[in-house]
Amino acid sequence: MQCRRGRRSQAVSELHQRYGDFVRISPNHISIADAKAVQQIYGHKTGFLKGPFYEDMLPRLDPKLHQRKKKIVSPAFSARGLQDFEPHMSRDIRKLIDLMDERVRTSNGATRLDFNEYSNFLAFDAIGDFAFGESFGFLDRGEDYLNLIDAVDARGEALNALGHLPRVVRKFIKKFPLDPFWPQGMRGTQALSAIGTKAYFKRRDQVTTTSTLRKDLLSFLFNAKDPDTGRTLEEKEIIAESISFIVGGSDTTSTTMTNVVDIVSRDEAIQRHLQEELDGAFPGEMAAYWVPDFKAVENLPALNAVVRETMRFRPTSATGLERVTPKGGKVVAGRFLPEGTLVSVPTFNVHHNSREFEDADTFNYERWLVEDSGKLLESFVPFSVGPRACIGRNFAWMEMFKTLAALFKLFHIERVPLGDTQLREGFFVKTKECHVTLRRR
Numbered sequence: 001m002q003c004r005r006g007r008r009s010q011a012v013s014e015l016h017q018r019y020g021d022f023v024r025i026s027p028n029h030i031s032i033a034d035a036k037a038v039q040q041i042y043g044h045k046t047g048f049l050k051g052p053f054y055e056d057m058l059p060r061l062d063p064k065l066h067q068r069k070k071k072i073v074s075p076a077f078s079a080r081g082l083q084d085f086e087p088h089m090s091r092d093i094r095k096l097i098d099l100m101d102e103r104v105r106t107s108n109g110a111t112r113l114d115f116n117e118y119s120n121f122l123a124f125d126a127i128g129d130f131a132f133g134e135s136f137g138f139l140d141r142g143e144d145y146l147n148l149i150d151a152v153d154a155r156g157e158a159l160n161a162l163g164h165l166p167r168v169v170r171k172f173i174k175k176f177p178l179d180p181f182w183p184q185g186m187r188g189t190q191a192l193s194a195i196g197t198k199a200y201f202k203r204r205d206q207v208t209t210t211s212t213l214r215k216d217l218l219s220f221l222f223n224a225k226d227p228d229t230g231r232t233l234e235e236k237e238i239i240a241e242s243i244s245f246i247v248g249g250s251d252t253t254s255t256t257m258t259n260v261v262d263i264v265s266r267d268e269a270i271q272r273h274l275q276e277e278l279d280g281a282f283p284g285e286m287a288a289y290w291v292p293d294f295k296a297v298e299n300l301p302a303l304n305a306v307v308r309e310t311m312r313f314r315p316t317s318a319t320g321l322e323r324v325t326p327k328g329g330k331v332v333a334g335r336f337l338p339e340g341t342l343v344s345v346p347t348f349n350v351h352h353n354s355r356e357f358e359d360a361d362t363f364n365y366e367r368w369l370v371e372d373s374g375k376l377l378e379s380f381v382p383f384s385v386g387p388r389a390c391i392g393r394n395f396a397w398m399e400m401f402k403t404l405a406a407l408f409k410l411f412h413i414e415r416v417p418l419g420d421t422q423l424r425e426g427f428f429v430k431t432k433e434c435h436v437t438l439r440r441r
């Protein structure tokens with residue numbers, strides 16, 4: 001019910017506040033709000049596997065299959081792979097900056113816009129570029145003409161709620177006519193699949209008609225060979241894989257960028273600190289089409305601190321990621337869990353636990369700037385950990401750092417109106433809007 005309302009992690013967090021670190025959130029599911037449990041469950045070789053929650057959501061639950069696919073796509077995420085992709089990403093970011101700059105120029109030096117909409121356009125275009133060799137063109141057109149963003153939202157919310165229902169109920173509720181939430185979610189799944197399939201065939205035809213093969217995700221999947229049979233991957237496998245990257249790599253990154261802008265644009269002192277750091281690294285005035293190299297911004301201390309604190313304070317993946325306790329049971333955070341028990345550690349609660357983070361419910365980016373802040377990283381898990389941790393984290397880091405550095409170097413951003421930020425949770429927590437006034441600095 002709480003998933004249907006889009007507030008699962010909030011509800012689980014309230015239960016932990018009332019009942020402590022171990023809470024039974026459904027008959028066979030224990031939620032554990034203890035940072036020690038993170039490595040014990042999600043770490044390497046623990047024996048905990050993804051649970052039934054994921055059955056309608058992911059293309060590859062079997063660990064051997066997952067391992068095989070991961071090996072194929074990993075080179076695209078290596079330092080070399082990302083370096084090769086960076087010029088394409090820069091072009092997408094430049095389009096975002098151009099679009100904003102044009103709005104400022106044509107509005108007497110200040111414009112009001114919903115940054116959330118623009119960060120979605122960028123993140124979807126960049127992942128399209130990466131996974132299919134071509135952006136979706138949302139920034140070119142200034143709109144999501146495919147309705148892809150809504151489709152991904154509806155799908156995420158419905159599958160998240162579905163995953164918590166017993167298998168027998170899932171089959172029927174998908175078509176439940178009395179609540180549009182379910183059929184809308186299923187239509188979102190179909191729309192996403194249709195868009196992904198079309199993009200795949202377009203890219204495949206380019207490969208067969210041109211001799212140059214761009215190094216992107218599909219190029220690795222096209223060339224991959226099954227180690228057992230020596231055959232190339234089936235088309236439907238490749239399509240499912242690419243679609244999972246649209247889902248994993250789009251609204252996670254856009255929401256995190258929106259969260260940074262939401263928080264920084266409400267606080268002049270933080271914005272000034274970021275801008276002083278950027279002015280020091282890049283003196284003088286920059287052209288409107290300026291986008292920094294990742295290498296030049298990845299180690300900026302204040303930028304790192306603000307992004308980290310935003311991901312700690314308001315994690316996009318806030319929920320507990322379901323796993324099944326292996327044969328023979330396991331002791332986790334000092335308690336025995338019988339085999340087959342579903343478990344999860346809610347990221348929101350780990351990040352908001354005062355045992356790990358002093359004054360955990362306060363946004364304080366300076367906690368990351370003190371000398372021994374490295375130890376905080378042990379309890380900082382926005383991308384999860386272990387064999388099923390986010391494969392796209394370096395991609396996300398690169399996109400967010402390049403974009404945020406360009407934005408705050410070029411513009412002064414002020415939040416309007418100053419009400420509470422509206423959030424809604426599917427599998428990921430999304431920010432609903434972020435209206436700001438933008439001025440060229």
Ligand code: HEM
Pocket residue numbers: 070127244245248249250252253256316317321382383384387388389390391392393395396
């Ligand atoms: C700030 C941005 C991001 C956050 C917070 C994030 C978070 C996560 C988390 C927590 C997981 C683990 C999910 C689970 O165990 O159920 C995950 C998995 C995944 N993410 Fe990300 N992600 C981000 C960006 C990206 C990007 C940019 C891509 C692709 C380019 C991506 C692709 C994936 C994929 C494919 C998986 C599944 C990995 C597997 O099962 O091996 N993510 N992400």
